[in-house]
Amino acid sequence: MKKLMVVAALLASGSAFAAENTLERCTHGNEFRLIEVIYPTGEALPCEVQYTKADGTTTPWKAANSVGFCAEKAAELVEKHRGWGWHCESPVPVQLPEVAEPAQLPEVTEQ
Template sequence: MKFAALLLTVLPFSLLAAGNQVIHCQSGEAVRVIEVAYPQGTELPCEVQYTKDGETRVLWRASTEAGYCEDKAAQFAEKQRGWGWQCVATAGKAQADEIEQPEAEEQPQN
């Protein structure tokens, strides 16, 4: 069961390009944000940023191991879920902009 939850958290990350990847966690009115950031726009280097009460700090960094930040973010989100938080992976702003702009549909010629 833990594997399925972890897979559901990691899978959206694997489908996205190397733009920031975000997990929003909520418990009541409280919100926490776990973000995998790619400072150079590539898979490496990366860092896992955690925002709580308006304060952001870096929990993990990687410069040589692909997938490290994504794994750490997914594991931390799973830990949050274990504490009763509801966590949802979402696209970062760059991906959201790309996802929200559907390609024009071709109209059939008569």
């Protein structure tokens, strides 16, 4: 519901905006679903919604003329999953461990 309000606010502003891809991960027991909004150019349009489950990925919606359409459809799909008993959340970004500087090796001199 919160996402639908954000989408509505963006639509009401009427301005074009840069867009970042979003990802929701939904789980139910051992099953999972990924619901992604993809902005291939980094702009609000074009966009597409990708839906991934164990047997593959589909693209149920695409838009080239309606700002906010993909985000709205993705939010609706997430809410449907929650209604079916799924737990959905935005995944935590993967952080790579910090790499320590390599240890300084002693200089080798020829004898």
